[in-house]
Each structure stands twice: as C-alpha cells, then as structure tokens.
Amino acid sequence: MDKFIEIKGATFSYVDEYDDPPTKNTVIKNVSLDIDRGEFVAVLGHNGSGKSTLAKLLNAINLPESGDVLIEGMNTKDESRLYDIRKTVGMVFQNPDNQIVATVVEEDVAFALENIGVEPSEIRRRVDEALKTVGMYDYREHAPHKLSGGQKQRIAIAGVLAMKPECIVMDEPTAMLDPIGRREIMSTIKELNASGVTIVLITHYMEEAAQAGRVVVMNDGEVIADDTPKRVFSQAEMLKGVGLDVPDVTDLTHALIKEGLKLPDDIISEDECVDELYKLLKKG
C-alpha cells in the first residue's frame, strides 16, 4: 500500500525575476519526509527556515522543482488530480480574516463544498457537522467580522473540515490569536487528531509542538531533527543553535539538573514537571 504522504527529495526555490540578474533563493533543499495516516506532526523552525513553504508543497500550492510529493500515491505535479489532492489535504492559514470568503458563517463553511459541487442537502448536513465539531454551531448565522480571532480561526478550520479531508495542514494557525484563542485552537486540533484526522502543524511555539506526537525541526531548508517531542526537546543546545527555544519547563528542569537535582531530562509539559518535583520533594 502507498504511504499516506511521501516527500521524496523535494527542492523548492523562489525566483525573484525583478532582480537583475534574477536571483534564486532555495528554501527547501532535498527534503524527504513520510507522514503516516493519523499522525500529529509539528514542524518547527525559525522565520525563513522553509517551514511554510514545506506546508504549501503538501497540497500542490507549490510544486517541487526537483523530487516529488505524493499524497496517497497521487503526485502533486499531476494536474488532473489537483482537486482530489486538495480535498485530501486541507490547509488553514495564519490570518483568519484573510481566509473567510462569505459574510455569513455557514455560507463560508459551505464554500469548499459548493466549489466541488456537492448536493445542497448534503452541504447542509456537512456544514452543520463541521460547525458542531469545532463548537461554532450556535454562531452559524453570525457575521464573521463580529467574532473573536479564535472563533474566526475555528470557522476557517470548519470550512476546511467540511471537505472531509484526511489531513489538515495548519500554517501557524495561532500566531495572530490571544492566549485564549490559542488554547481554543489547540484543543480543537487535538480533538480532530483524536477523531483520526492527520494534522501537520507549522508553528514556532514550543509549547504547541510539545503537544504533538512527532516534531520535525527545519533549519535553512533542511530537516535537522525528526523525532518524538521528548527526544527533540532534550537536545536543547542543538535547538538553541538554530535560533529556537525549548519549552520553559524544559529549560527549568535542565537548569535544575545542572544544579545537581535528580530529574529526568525529557520533561516537556508543566504537569510532568510538577509531578517530578513533587516526587523529589516528598523523597526529601
């Protein structure tokens, strides 16, 4: 059987034709990556590391210059499968304001379904289902501009979800939200993943990446780490070398370990940290 998502030695560059002579900026360099069905993958990297470009390779917005990207065996270069690929891999962007098309919430969620020619009664059913999944059903007749950032982003997710994609790629979906909105989106993402949707989360928040099942670290167009969050974050020095941080709790435990406390070096969540410290204090 085919792998779900398979990136085979993909290279991508932006060409600036207005420069004289045209300059070429290679942002993805010979990247190979497989993603299995149902995974929750976080892609980390500082600005300009190529993580957003990598996301756009996954649903044929960007086509690799060399190498291939296969979605369920469909090559993104194959134009006849374009809409099948986009139906399989949905995409949510950073700014919710710039991805909402309609002036009524439910009309926006219906947009993708209208485009792919779904029957009206089926659209109704799927729109309601998607809105319930993201917890925005009660707002279906509201105007999007009157909602909060987190709510708007959930509408955008519902708009993609209505297509019933098997994978949703999110390009920094929480970057423009306040802490409350960020929490809303993270819990929506986790629920979606639990219901079987593959999630690729592009982010630069370490706390968000720590909640994923697998973390891919990008630097300068290359994958430099690809492992479980615990193992990736225990390499604090390497992460700091490429301009990234580790979650605050990891930083704290590493500092405590240096001071001679006996703690595991792969703590990535606050709860874990509290538990371990409690154990240590009880031992006295």
Add this chain to the structure above:
Amino acid sequence: MIKDITIGQFFPGNSIVHRLDPRIKLLLTVIYIVMLFVADTFCALGAGVVFLLISFLLSGIPIKMMLKSVKPIVPIILFTGILNLFFISTGDILFQWKFIRITEDGVRTMIFMATRIILLICGTSLLTYTTSPITLTDAIERILSPLKVIKFPAHEIAMMMTIALRFIPTLIEETDKIMSAQKARGADMETGSILKRAKALIPILIPLFVSAFRRAEELALAMECRCYHGGDGRTRLKQLKTAPRDYAAVAVAILFLAAVIVLNRFSPI
C-alpha cells in the same frame, strides 16, 4: 467609532416581504419603477403610493425609516423642483416679476416630479431594508446567469461583490488602526485647509492599499486550497425557490400597474 457604520441598511425580520424570493423582489421593484414612470396624473401616481404603503405596512419597517431614506436626496428634489418651477412657461401665469414667470403648469410639474422621486427612493430603499446584501448579490447572479451564454461573467461579478461586502468591515477596522498609528506619530488630520487634510490622507491610504493587496493574495490562496475554480459545476448551500406567495405578489403588482394605466386615461388630474 468608524466601526459602527452599517453598510446597506438591512433590517432583519421575518415578515412576508422579507421572505419573498429576492429575485421576485427585484422584479417587483422594476414593476414599481415602471409604474411610477408610466403615471402621468396625480391619481395614477396615487396608485403607486398605495402600493408602496401596503408593502411598507406588510414589511413591518417603521414608516419613520421611509422618511429617513428620503433625507439624503432632499437637495436633488429641491434642485429639480426649482428648475421645473422657473423653466416651464406654459399654462396660466400665476406670478410674474420681470423675466421670472411662474405658471400653473410649472407648479404642477414641480409637485409631480418631487412626488415621483420621493416614491422612487422609498420603494427602492424598501428593497434594501428587507433584503440582505448577500441575498441580493445571489439574486443578481441568478438573474444574470442566462447571460453566461454570451460570456457575461455573472458568477465572477457576484463573487466580487460578495468579497467586497465581506471585506468592508475588515478594511474599516484596518483604516481605524492605521489612523491611530499615524496620529500616534504626530500626523495631523483634523486641522488645516481641505488641500492639507487631503494630503494628510496619503499616509493612511498607501498602507491601506498595500495591506489590501496582501490580503487579496492570501485570500486567493485560501480559496484555491478550498478547490475554488470559478462558477463551473458549482452548487449552492441555499437554493432559491419561488413559493405561491411570490406569484401572488407579482400578480398584485401587475394589477397595480394596470390600475395606473387605466387611471392615466380616465382620472381628471
């Protein structure tokens, strides 16, 4: 502050006028306009008034709103009124001073034209009061869709209107932000001559345009990701369906139009 501006003056409601098919409502508005222009006598115009009043009463929109809609066009009414008063020189002379001559015909035409313009504005604003902009756009798309045969871009025009409507509040909010940012840096937009104030708008408009283009690019990308490829093979969440009440409304409107034609012939004034 600017955020409070409402675009299109839609009053949500559930009256029979609200529930009419928007395509039918557009058709009714056209019949009504024809009615007003066919009428030559005050009695015939009276039929138009009755039609308008019945529609307003059925819609549940306060009559006050009807008067409010006339307010912005008062200067136009005055202007045409004065022109008619002074430039029509047929009929019995009511008043003459040097070369200024006011005749009975002039007075009559002035009152007639003013009434007609007022009725026109009231009727068309009832359409926007009872139909949301998005529904109206939808109706326009469907009415124009037969023209697709001659390559008329009905879907594209409707889509552009929808997106424009969607982005008005967003861009207003953005203007507010840019204005605050420029004020915080000492920009002065409230004093000085008109020319100076117009110049002060440049540092607001340029960032606004730049950001609008950036938004457009991102929106296009998001639309592509959701399989948008123009109007071909597109279905809609909300189907427009005509109900018996729609046909009844059209029948009533045609009756009124007939009444106007009859009254034109037989009414004294």
